[in-house]
Amino acid sequence: MNLKKLLFLSALTFTTFLVNAQEMKTLGALEFSPEGILFAGDKISGAIHAFDLSAEKKSIDKFEINAYNVDAQVAATLGTSVGNVKINDMAVHPKSGEVYLSVTRGHAIDALPVLIKVNATNQLQIIDLASVKRTSQTLSKLPDGSQNFIIRGTMAPATIKEIEKSKLPMRTLSIMDIEYHKGEVFVAGITNENFCSALRRMPYPFNGTESVSNIEMFHIAHDEYETRAPIRSFLIENIDGKDQMVAAYTCSPLVLIPLDELKNGAKVKARTLGDMGNGQPLDMVSFSMKGNNMIFVTSNSRTPRVIPVGGLNKAKVYTENDFKRGGKTDMDTLPVGPMGRPVMFTGSALHIALLNPMEFATIRRDPETGSMDLETVSIFFPNKLNNVMAEMDFPQYAEEHKNDKKK
Amino acid sequence: MSKFEFILFFLIINISGVVAQATPDLFLPKHQDGVVKLIIPDVLDNREHVFGYNRLAVFVKNEANEYTSNNAIKGKHTKENDFLIFKPYYPFENGMTYVIRTKSTNSDPYSYKSFQTGKKKSVAKAKVISIYPSDNRLPENLLRFYIYFNTPMKKGEALKHIQLIDAEGKSDIHAFMEFKQELWSGDGKRLTVLFDPGRIKRGVSTNNSRGPALQQYKQYSLSISGAWQDVYGQQLSKTTNKKIEVVKAYRTKIKINEWLVKKPKANSKEDLTIHFNSIMDFALIQSMIHLKDKEKNEVLGYWEILNHEQQIKFTPEKKWRKGKYQITVDARLEDVAGNNLQNLLDHNKEDKDNTDTYQFIDFKI
Numbered sequence: 001m002n003l004k005k006l007l008f009l010s011a012l013t014f015t016t017f018l019v020n021a022q023e024m025k026t027l028g029a030l031e032f033s034p035e036g037i038l039f040a041g042d043k044i045s046g047a048i049h050a051f052d053l054s055a056e057k058k059s060i061d062k063f064e065i066n067a068y069n070v071d072a073q074v075a076a077t078l079g080t081s082v083g084n085v086k087i088n089d090m091a092v093h094p095k096s097g098e099v100y101l102s103v104t105r106g107h108a109i110d111a112l113p114v115l116i117k118v119n120a121t122n123q124l125q126i127i128d129l130a131s132v133k134r135t136s137q138t139l140s141k142l143p144d145g146s147q148n149f150i151i152r153g154t155m156a157p158a159t160i161k162e163i164e165k166s167k168l169p170m171r172t173l174s175i176m177d178i179e180y181h182k183g184e185v186f187v188a189g190i191t192n193e194n195f196c197s198a199l200r201r202m203p204y205p206f207n208g209t210e211s212v213s214n215i216e217m218f219h220i221a222h223d224e225y226e227t228r229a230p231i232r233s234f235l236i237e238n239i240d241g242k243d244q245m246v247a248a249y250t251c252s253p254l255v256l257i258p259l260d261e262l263k264n265g266a267k268v269k270a271r272t273l274g275d276m277g278n279g280q281p282l283d284m285v286s287f288s289m290k291g292n293n294m295i296f297v298t299s300n301s302r303t304p305r306v307i308p309v310g311g312l313n314k315a316k317v318y319t320e321n322d323f324k325r326g327g328k329t330d331m332d333t334l335p336v337g338p339m340g341r342p343v344m345f346t347g348s349a350l351h352i353a354l355l356n357p358m359e360f361a362t363i364r365r366d367p368e369t370g371s372m373d374l375e376t377v378s379i380f381f382p383n384k385l386n387n388v389m390a391e392m393d394f395p396q397y398a399e400e401h402k403n404d405k406k407k
Numbered sequence: 408m409s410k411f412e413f414i415l416f417f418l419i420i421n422i423s424g425v426v427a428q429a430t431p432d433l434f435l436p437k438h439q440d441g442v443v444k445l446i447i448p449d450v451l452d453n454r455e456h457v458f459g460y461n462r463l464a465v466f467v468k469n470e471a472n473e474y475t476s477n478n479a480i481k482g483k484h485t486k487e488n489d490f491l492i493f494k495p496y497y498p499f500e501n502g503m504t505y506v507i508r509t510k511s512t513n514s515d516p517y518s519y520k521s522f523q524t525g526k527k528k529s530v531a532k533a534k535v536i537s538i539y540p541s542d543n544r545l546p547e548n549l550l551r552f553y554i555y556f557n558t559p560m561k562k563g564e565a566l567k568h569i570q571l572i573d574a575e576g577k578s579d580i581h582a583f584m585e586f587k588q589e590l591w592s593g594d595g596k597r598l599t600v601l602f603d604p605g606r607i608k609r610g611v612s613t614n615n616s617r618g619p620a621l622q623q624y625k626q627y628s629l630s631i632s633g634a635w636q637d638v639y640g641q642q643l644s645k646t647t648n649k650k651i652e653v654v655k656a657y658r659t660k661i662k663i664n665e666w667l668v669k670k671p672k673a674n675s676k677e678d679l680t681i682h683f684n685s686i687m688d689f690a691l692i693q694s695m696i697h698l699k700d701k702e703k704n705e706v707l708g709y710w711e712i713l714n715h716e717q718q719i720k721f722t723p724e725k726k727w728r729k730g731k732y733q734i735t736v737d738a739r740l741e742d743v744a745g746n747n748l749q750n751l752l753d754h755n756k757e758d759k760d761n762t763d764t765y766q767f768i769d770f771k772i
Contacts, residue, residue: 073478076466076477076478077481078480078497079467079497079500079503079505080497081467081503084500108640109638112497114497123477124477124481126496126497128483128496144563145562145563146562
């Protein structure tokens with residue numbers, strides 16, 4: 001244990017910002033406002049921190065970000081080993097277009113929060129957190145950390161990894177995703193109640209108040225109404241003429257929640273528009289393709305999906321009356337509804353964000369080596385040619401087709 | 408500091424074994440929060456962030472021996488007198504091998520030196536080290552236990568793992584006070600477990616309905632489950648049981664005039680011992696009793712708690728001088744039932760507190 005280290009760090013924070021009583025203990029989910037305020041979820045201290053990075057400007061007009069073995073690079077710059085760093089989330093600065101990573105260095109009580117920028121020349125820079133102007137909003141009704149998950153009954157005995165999962169405190173799901181929209185910060189996660197799936201909204205600049213609503217939804221695959229498992233990722237889109245949340249749950253319903261229903265203390269019924277198929281969604285990114293608004297959804301256990309936002313307008317809302325009773329899987333029923341198309345991807349997605357209108361930046365596992373890379377892919381071809389060996393890679397093919405373009 | 412002084416200083420710290428040193432131009436960090444210092448003889452320009460990295464950079468040692476700006480540890484370079492100083496943004500880690508790349512002057516080739524700040528601490532196996540009161544014979548109105556662990560424990564689940572079990576093996580789930588915030592020491596290694604005072608205080612509703620948690624002449628066991636994990640996720644590995652034999656409740660204030668003080672001889676370094684007539688609170692003994700000389704200065708020496716917190720011993724640093732001494736006892740000192748010098752834990756409203764904040768035992772050697 002290194003108490004001295006922790007004290008030192010908190011002392012540093014306190015002396016710089018006497019006005020900011022809220023401690024910073026970890027940095028998780030990230031979200032930028034268009035002005036360049038970076039919001040970060042802190043599950044341990046139970047707060048949303050806002051870092052003013054609005055002064056940042058574009059240094060290079062067009063660039064790609066490719067930082068291979070990014071976890072090893074992060075570890076090296078922090079003076080530690082790969083096993084001692086965890087990349088929690090990624091976001092792109094709206095002005096500079098550079099990539100920010102929230103990172104944890106170390107484990108348990110030795111863990112320290114880190115914010116790293118991968119700049120336009122693919123250099124890693126550590127943001128000196130003590131010198132960035134920060135304000136924080138404390139979250140109410142958070143799980144206190146004393147209650148863990150359970151080992152779910154399955155047909156086989158629980159594996160070591162399943163047992164490890166059951167040891168996680170429920171508090172780990174308290175802040176899942178953050179979105180900034182028209183002067184407000186929206187946070188998906190859970191509260192300490194039994195009906196715990198929650199959406200919080202708070203004005204920015206923070207004024208010490210937040211509104212907490214609980215969310216219920218019909219889960220097609222599980223054939224039940226659910227109130228606990230939180231929204232994993234969400235976006236705010238204009239659908240049916242009003243601002244609505246498009247939210248993804250595990251296993252994997254997609255629901256709509258009108259923002260005007262998110263009032264403090266409200267129990268909100270989400271509209272289930274479909275199900276993307278079994279698995280756990282990771283990120284949702286809004287982008288435009290050939291003039292159409294699209295949503296790119298990544299999953300930890302299936303290929304990403306591209307969903308046209310237009311298809312969610314006037315879409316059917318599914319309830320238990322639309323199905324025979326019983327669970328549904330990929331093998332029989334799913335996907336259901338206007339859930340777009342599955343698309344290829346440059347490996348197993350861990351994090352994704354829109355780097356510029358034409359490209360995504362993603363942290364993913366390489367399909368062949370498993371290395372963790374930060375890579376840029378086109379929105380039209382979200383893959384890299386090194387992942388595929390095809391007809392067009394043969395020299396004879398190139399020879400035969402060398403005059404094609406001239407025709 | 409002149410070069411000569413510097414070399415002398417370097418020799419001294421080297422002899423003391425604190426720092427391993429290769430070239431006298433370089434100071435290595437002595438601990439995880441340390442910095443790397445390089446003596447720079449020539450004049451530097453003001454672009455510290457530029458020259459800083461070229462002249463002094465630190466890396467995690469890698470197999471390829473490849474050290475570039477891409478894998479340099481990020482931190483701040485500053486200049487103080489002849490020193491160029493590098494402080495990493497995040498502290499060094501014990502067990503890691505680092506490589507310092509330096510250039511004393513701009514025209515020199517790079518030289519490399521590796522170092523460690525210390526050995527990696529392996530996390531000790533989690534266990535209960537001690538439980539206080541340490542005696543097995545404890546009064547019916549016992550107020551609290553202190554449980555000491557060797558590593559910080561997972562919080563928020565203490566009462567899931569701590570049970571009071573009677574001779575028939577039945578667990579009393581209402582024995583202890585449930586707090587929203589458990590009573591942990593700052594380092595997470597000491598837990599204070601309070602008996603529900605409602606069960607101890609006579610005439611209070613839970614005392615009437617459930618009776619005291621501990622009953623005189625009966626036997627119990629305080630059980631700490633081996634399933635409890637520390638913050639690193641390792642279990643205590645075995646269940647710890649402390650046997651308790653319940654004796655008569657403590658129903659008097661602490662009366663220091665009943666304590667037995669064994670005086671040492673003048674001009675000796677003999678121990679001074681104090682025998683209490685009951686078991687004192689382990690934590691409070693350590694801060695509530697002081698020994699002063701006739702000038703009211705604290706006598707320097709070491710206290711030791713003995714005989715299951717029923718006795719303390721003082722060993723002076725210097726020989727006892729002839730003269731008057733005074734043992735000062737803070738009135739907040741408690742016995743294991745929470746009775747202090749001023750009152751009982753469960754006193755009647757009309758009982759007048761003894762309001763002295765200190766009481767004294769004077770003696771002469």
